[in-house]
Amino acid sequence: MTKKAPARTPRITIREVASDAGVSVAAVSKVLRNAYGVSDALRTKVQASMEKLNYRPLASARGLRGRTYTLGLIFPDLRNPFFADIFAGVNSALERTQYQAMQGVSVSASSLVEAMIDRQMDGLVLIGPNETNERLNDIADRIPLVAIGHHDIEAVRFDTVNNDDQLGGRLAVRHLCQNGHKKVAMLSLAVPVSTVINQRELGYRLEMTEQGLGSSINIVRAPQVLRDVQLTVRRLLESRDRPDAIFCWTDLMAFEAISVATELGLSIPQDIAIIGYDNTVFCEFAQNRLTSIDQSGEVLGLQATRLLIERIDGRTHSEHFVVTPRVVARASSAKVS
Amino acid sequence: MTKKAPARTPRITIREVASDAGVSVAAVSKVLRNAYGVSDALRTKVQASMEKLNYRPLASARGLRGRTYTLGLIFPDLRNPFFADIFAGVNSALERTQYQAMQGVSVSASSLVEAMIDRQMDGLVLIGPNETNERLNDIADRIPLVAIGHHDIEAVRFDTVNNDDQLGGRLAVRHLCQNGHKKVAMLSLAVPVSTVINQRELGYRLEMTEQGLGSSINIVRAPQVLRDVQLTVRRLLESRDRPDAIFCWTDLMAFEAISVATELGLSIPQDIAIIGYDNTVFCEFAQNRLTSIDQSGEVLGLQATRLLIERIDGRTHSEHFVVTPRVVARASSAKVS
DNA sequence: TGTTCTACGTGTAGCGTTCTACATTTTTGC
DNA sequence: GCAAAAATGTAGAACGCTACACGTAGAACA
Incomplete structure (x- = not known):
């Protein structure tokens, strides 16, 4: 079924290093793992040989006994x-x-x-x-x-x-409120991909409530597909009671929100404020200027x-x-x- | 130096599969590699055992003799x-x-x-x-x-x-020319990272010449660092004989160009047209609307x-x-x- | 009927490491 | 100066798999 691969230069093995250094294989192995019981003299000698022969331990072989690093x-x-x-x-x-x-x-x-x-x-x-x-x-x-x-x-x-995603959610809402945005919606995912999203939603809810905006809580969930996200955002932005601001669960989603808002001729942040999460490099670009939560x-x-x-x-x-x-x-x- | 890792459930080996199926280790190995000389009966039996025991071959061990897949x-x-x-x-x-x-x-x-x-x-x-x-x-x-x-x-x-990067470079220039942009500059990298960039530059040069724009050939090379790219673009856009259009060697660079242009209050494409390479998903966003060369x-x-x-x-x-x-x-x- | 093929299985020697158990040498403590 | 302890080095058996070299049995052929 499969032909033989062409012959390749064979690898230097631990045995060759050992014989070159004039020590046992076990000794070389010890140096390699810097295990206990190696004199400076031995270590130096072995390392010189390894260097000289350009030896590299084979991960598969190591894995069979110990770790592969x-x-x-x-x-x-x-x-x-x-x-x-x-x-x-x-x-x-x-x-x-x-x-x-x-x-x-x-x-x-x-x-x-x-x-x-x-x-x-x-x-x-x-x-x-x-x-x-x-x-x-x-x-x-x-x-x-x-x-x-x-x-x-x-x-x-x-x-x-x-x-702290819960805090992150809170910070997003708090920041928007401080800047005078009241009706803050959150753009989330239809299928929660991890516990992270729950925490962010929770933070959003809690902070909205604390800010006295409990009645404006509005979590919109979009499928992760590009087209669907844009559809969802469009629906949100065209709705009669359009929010002042959208907290997007990810910068990537925020960029899509910016895109839709731009398409609809809305200006940011006058018509709609947007905040993302991750503080991606793209946030900095002048076409985005996206406020974001940095999670380092x-x-x-x-x-x-x-x-x-x-x-x-x-x-x-x-x-x-x-x-x-x-x-x-x-x-x-x-x-x- | 390092403690022993906690005991973990040991792995099912080929030997256990063999004994479960009542065949030799070699036979199991043959089935695994679907090598020559295996009867249907044997294969079925072995596969059943592998399934039953949830056997998975260990790549390290395979690698030591054959391939790791x-x-x-x-x-x-x-x-x-x-x-x-x-x-x-x-x-x-x-x-x-x-x-x-x-x-x-x-x-x-x-x-x-x-x-x-x-x-x-x-x-x-x-x-x-x-x-x-x-x-x-x-x-x-x-x-x-x-x-x-x-x-x-x-x-x-x-x-x-x-x-075909050379063709890509040509297409970019040709497209810009067709849309009435004459003074096309190319934004490239200071340290050519691969032969790809040379080909694109070559395509740019050749097409410019063919379009009778040989005298406008202008390749600007920026270091790959974000800040430096923006600096370079800014210098280009503020220069007295500002180009009509910039062919960016990558979408990523094009986004930075868009950013700088936006910052300078230039409008795209009226003041400056921009074209990228890669046709990244981000091109589609309304804040970019970036024309790009798609290389599939x-x-x-x-x-x-x-x-x-x-x-x-x-x-x-x-x-x-x-x-x-x-x-x-x-x-x-x-x-x- | 005997001979040659072919198909199917098996035994087993490694592959290049690590690591335990042990042998040998050096150092320490008194 | 001597026993005990510590330090240093070695031999060799695995690890889980592949692939070579064979053995066997039945089919095909003459």
Whole structure:
């Protein structure tokens, strides 16, 4: 069925390093893992040989006995530039470690998680997982796990890293109110993709109530498809009691809202104020000038990675790291006289 | 130094499947690889056992002898939503195969390539690699390789998949000219990140000349940093002989150009027309309405994957797949009276 | 009828690491 | 100066799978 691959230069193995350095294979392995019981002399000698032969340990072989020094990241989507921030954080946490991150992308993590376990990842970071607690526990039972963007303080088998989405929701509403926008609607998702969205909605509700705007609470839920979001926004903006402002659950959605508003000839923020979430790079652009809640993606990525490595190293109690979000104000939510 | 990880449920191995099915380990392996010499009866029996025990082969172990059924994708960046299109193509090519893709992100592929070879990827797809032909040949010598966005028809050790960037450059200029824009500048990169950019510049030059606009040729090169791009664009737009139109080497750059133009109070396309490349989803938004060259990312990803698997299966002669780009016209480049 | 094929299964030697158990040398404490 | 302890190094058995080399049995052929 399949032909033989063409012959390729064979790899340098640990054995060759050992014989070059004049020591045992076990000794080289020890240096590699910087395990206990290696003299400086030996280490130096071995490292020289490794350098000279340009030796690189084969992850598959390591995996068969110990770890592969590979972490798996699972993103729900590649379109959202916010994930690039998280990734930057992961990378900076990985500097000067032996670990390497491999990414996968999948809305429903399930099958990808299996694939990553099959490939002997030492641990997994799930980003915005659309999974039940139960399912996450099952996964955590089989591989060290950290979730970014999953609220479950009770989780004991895995760690979580979040920004305080409830506070984020509150901040968005509070900011809009301070700028004189009263009728604040929230643009959310029809199918809640994670616990994150619930928290943001909750924050929105609570703050609206506290601001005495309980009667204006209006959560509009759109399917995640581009066309449908725009349809939903259009319906909202054309309705008789058009809101003053829209709190969008994501910058990406906010950009779509801006698009629809622009199409309808509405001006932002005079006719409609808009605020997003994530503080993506695109917010800054003059065609958007989008006010957004910053959740420090880089910090999220960094902390998650740190926690994951701790867990791989044997920590068993769970930790839950929370970042405080902050408003980054731009023109899209400015005060209107 | 590091503690022992908590005990985890041990994995089902091929041996257990074999004993459950009452056959040899070798037989199970054959079924797994659907190798030659397996009767239907045997196959059925083994598959039932695999199902029943929920067996999944361990990639590391397979890798040590044969293949891991894992492909590595290397992206230069995660911020550009265009790559999501390529990824979608890859995934659709992978459906109904045993293969799984793992992604890595790195501007200079070098160290990531090593990491992926260490992790026994069966093959690599490099996207917009910032590498010399020589270096790519070296890589191809060690692992099956396909490059997306690297022009080198002469390459014999690896395959390439491209859109015709030279034609793309021509189309952009031609389109702008047809809409009455004469002084077309090109916004390019200071440090050419790949052969792609050269081709687009070449296309731009050739078409400008053919349109009799050779004297207006103006390639402005900006560093890739956000701030610097905006600075460069600002300088261009404020210059005494401001161009009529800018051909941006990427949608992402075009959005920045739109931003600067907007900031300067210029209107698009009356004061300045803009055209991008990639036809990203964001082009459609009303705040951008960006005309762009579509290079069918999905097709690129699909073809690259197809070629890679062929190569893994033993093909040794190289193939070079080319997609024809097309203009997707929007308001940013419309005719001005 | 004997001989040659072909199809189907199996046994088993690695693949390149890690890691336990042990042997040997050096250091320490008294 | 001697025993005990600590430090350093080594041998070799796994890890889970693939693939080579064979063995066997029935079919096809002459």
